[in-house]
Amino acid sequence: MGGTLKYWQCSRQGVVEVADADAPRPDGTWLWVQADHPTAEELHAIADRLGLHPGAVNEGVQPHARTIQQIHGDQVLLAMKTVRYTSGPSVSTSRVVLIVGGSVLLSACFDDQDPVTPAINRLVGDDEPREHGVWDGVYSVVHEVVDGYTSTSDAVAADIVRIEQEVFSGRRVMVLEPIYGLMREVLEFRDAVDPMVSIVTDMATRQATSRRFRDAQHKVKQTRQSVASSEQLLTLILDVHSGQINLWQNQDMRQISAWAALIAIPTVITGVYGMNFHWMPELRWSWGYPGVMVLMVVVCVVLFLNFRRRGWL
Known part of the structure; x- marks a missing residue:
C-alpha cells in the first residue's frame, strides 16, 4: 500500500x-x-x-x-x-x-x-x-x-x-x-x-x-x-x-554627464591643436603651450566646482 x-x-x-x-x-x-x-x-x-x-x-x-x-x-x-x-x-x-x-x-x-x-x-x-x-x-x-x-x-x-x-x-x-x-x-x-x-x-x-x-x-x-x-x-x-531606483539612475546619469563634460574640454582643445595648421599664432608664442594647459585646467576646475555645487558630482 x-x-x-x-x-x-x-x-x-x-x-x-x-x-x-x-x-x-x-x-x-x-x-x-x-x-x-x-x-x-x-x-x-x-x-x-x-x-x-x-x-x-x-x-x-x-x-x-x-x-x-x-x-x-x-x-x-x-x-x-x-x-x-x-x-x-x-x-x-x-x-x-x-x-x-x-x-x-x-x-x-x-x-x-x-x-x-x-x-x-x-x-x-x-x-x-x-x-x-x-x-x-x-x-x-x-x-x-x-x-x-x-x-x-x-x-x-x-x-x-x-x-x-x-x-x-x-x-x-x-x-x-x-x-x-x-x-x-x-x-x-x-x-x-x-x-x-x-x-x-x-x-x-x-x-x-x-x-x-x-x-x-x-x-x-x-x-x-x-x-x-x-x-x-x-x-x-x-x-x-x-x-x-529612478533617483539613483538620474544621479548616475548626472555624474556621467558631468564627467563627460569635464573630459570634453581638454579633448576639444587638444583636437583643435592637433590639426597642425601652419597659421596658428599660438604655435609660435613662447607661452602658448603653458597658456593652453592653464586654460584647460582652469576651465575644468570651474566646471568641476560648478557641478559639485549643483550636486552632480
Whole structure:
C-alpha cells in the first residue's frame, strides 16, 4: 500500500488507537480514520468500507483540489489548504481532506504537512469536554490549519519589516527581487486563506461546536486582514523603491554627464591643436603651450566646482 492508516476511537472519556475500523465500538464512541499519503484507490477503498459518499472522495483526491465545503446527503466534505512558510521566502501549500459521515471522520493528508497528527494529540489533551462527536475532531484539525495561517502571517510580516528596513536604510541596495518574490508568496498565501473565511463562518453558524469554531473564525479573519495589509504594504514599498531606483539612475546619469563634460574640454582643445595648421599664432608664442594647459585646467576646475555645487558630482 502507498499510504498508512490509523484508527482512533474517540469518546468523552478519551481517544484510543485501535487496530482496525471493525473493532467493537462502545456506545457514544466515534471513529477517526487517519490516512497518511493515501493513493486515490486506497482512499476510495476505505471510504467504501466506511460507507462514505464516493462523490466526496472524488472531489477530495483531485491533485489540485481547491478549498471547499460540500454536502453529500448527510455527509460533509471539507478540503483545506495547509500553509508552511520558510525563508527564501517560500510559501508551500498542501491539502488535508476531511469527510464526515455519521459517527465516522476520515482524514487524508497527501504530503509532509500534516495537521492531523497534532490535531489528534490536541484532542487527546483537550481539557474541554469532547461532547460534540466527530465535529470535535473537525474543529481540532481546522484549529491546526488556522494556527498555521497565523504563524505564516507573522513570518511574512517579519520579512516585510526586514525588506522595509533595507529600503529605508539609506544605502543603495537593490531589493526588487525579494519584494517581487514576497508578493508572489503572499498571493499564494491569500489563495489559501480567503476561501477558509466563509467555510469557518458557516461552521461557526451551523455546527454544534459553534463557540469553538467562532474562535477559529476570528483568527482566520484576522489573518485575511493581515494578508491584505501585507499586500498593500508591499505595493507601497515597491513604489518607494522604484522611485529610489529612478533617483539613483538620474544621479548616475548626472555624474556621467558631468564627467563627460569635464573630459570634453581638454579633448576639444587638444583636437583643435592637433590639426597642425601652419597659421596658428599660438604655435609660435613662447607661452602658448603653458597658456593652453592653464586654460584647460582652469576651465575644468570651474566646471568641476560648478557641478559639485549643483550636486552632480
